[in-house]
Amino acid sequence: MAKREALKELQTRLAVRLQAARSEGVSGSSWLAVQSGGRQLLLPLSQSGEIFPWSGVQSVPYTQPWFLGVANLRGALAGVVDLAALLGTPVARSEQALAESSVLALNAGLEVNAALLVDRLAGLRGQDAFTASEPRGEDEAPYFGSIYIDAQGLRWQEIDLQALAQHPAFLSISA
Numbered sequence: 594m595a596k597r598e599a600l601k602e603l604q605t606r607l608a609v610r611l612q613a614a615r616s617e618g619v620s621g622s623s624w625l626a627v628q629s630g631g632r633q634l635l636l637p638l639s640q641s642g643e644i645f646p647w648s649g650v651q652s653v654p655y656t657q658p659w660f661l662g663v664a665n666l667r668g669a670l671a672g673v674v675d676l677a678a679l680l681g682t683p684v685a686r687s688e689q690a691l692a693e694s695s696v697l698a699l700n701a702g703l704e705v706n707a708a709l710l711v712d713r714l715a716g717l718r719g720q721d722a723f724t725a726s727e728p729r730g731e732d733e734a735p736y737f738g739s740i741y742i743d744a745q746g747l748r749w750q751e752i753d754l755q756a757l758a759q760h761p762a763f764l765s766i767s768a
Contacts, residue, residue, distance in 0.1 A: 623637075623638045623717065623718070623719050623720075624636055624637055624638060624717070624718045624719075624751065625637075625638055625641050625697070625714070625716075625717060625718075626714075626715035626716055626717065626718045626749065627676075627695075627697070627711040627712075627713065627714055627715055628711065628712050628713040628715055629676045629677040629680070629682075629684075629709075629710075629711045629712050629713075630676070630677025630678070630680065630682035630683075630684045630712065631677075631682065631684075632677070632680065632682065632750060633715070633747050633748065633749045633750065634676070634711075634749065634750050634751075634752050635718060635738075635741065635749050635750065635751040635752065636697070636709075636752055636754055637751075637753065637754060638717070639700065640699065640700050640702075640703060640753070640754035640755050641697060641698075641699070641700060641754065642697065642698035642699055642700045642701065642708075643666070643667070643697075643698045644695055644696070644697050644698075644714065645664075645666055645695065645696040645697075645698065645708070646695060646696070647691050647692060647693075647694045647695065647696060647710070648664065648696075649664070650662035650663060650664045650673045651663050651664070653766075655767060655768050656766045656767060656768055657765075657766050657767070657768055658675075658678060658683065658768075659674055659675045659678035659679040659683075660672060660673075660674055660675075660766040661673045661674065661675050661710060664696065664708065666696070666698055666708060669706060670706060671698060671706045671707055671708045672706060672707045672708070672766065673696060673707075673708050673709075673710055674707060674708070674709050674710065674763070675710045676709040676710060676711055677710075677712070679762075679763070684712070686712075690712070693712075693713070694710055694711065694712055694713075695710075695711055695713075695714055696708045696709070696710055696711075697709045697711055699754055699758055700754070703754065703755055703758045704758075705758040707758065707763075718741075718749070722741075722743060723741040723742060723743050723749070724742055724743065724744055725741070725742040726739045726740065726741045726742065727739060727740045727742075728740075734760065734762075735753075735756050735760065736752055736753045736754075736756035736757035736760055736763075737750060737751070737752065737753075738750070738751030738752065738753050739751050
């Protein structure tokens with residue numbers, strides 16, 4: 594129960610900071626840092642939407658394994674995508690792990706009613722949080738951005754949510 598309360602508190606703080614960052618006009622080089630499937634990912638703040646606790650989804654038959662189903666997020670139906678599975682790292686999650694996960698809605702400006710299941714929120718990051726960067730590999734999907742390396746040597750992969758939302762694989766959920 595204490596973990597659930599701490600998660601709710603973190604989500605509330607992040608939501609407030611996200612809103613403040615948007616209203617202050619933070620540049621596109623600021624990210625929401627998340628972990629999913631053992632990977633560290635950076636999602637642009639300008640393309641990210643509201644963060645919700647995991648509350649389950651209504652499954653949809655005959656869809657890709659990474660498409661978990663649809664959820665009611667503040668009165669709007671959104672397709673929920675397991676980000677780790679979509680990126681090629683399927684994860685078996687227990688009910689406990691799902692209860693500690695979060696659902697991140699894509700920004701309404703992207704015009705896609707979709708949300709991403711992530712394992713853990715890791716806070717906000719700016720360019721100054723990293724000591725080095727590398728360009729994405731030539732054979733990587735177009736929604737992968739640069740790789741940023743922090744002071745601890747962790748590699749953070751940037752994901753362009755707009756490019757992801759327009760990618761044919763993301764838009765084709767049928768199995």
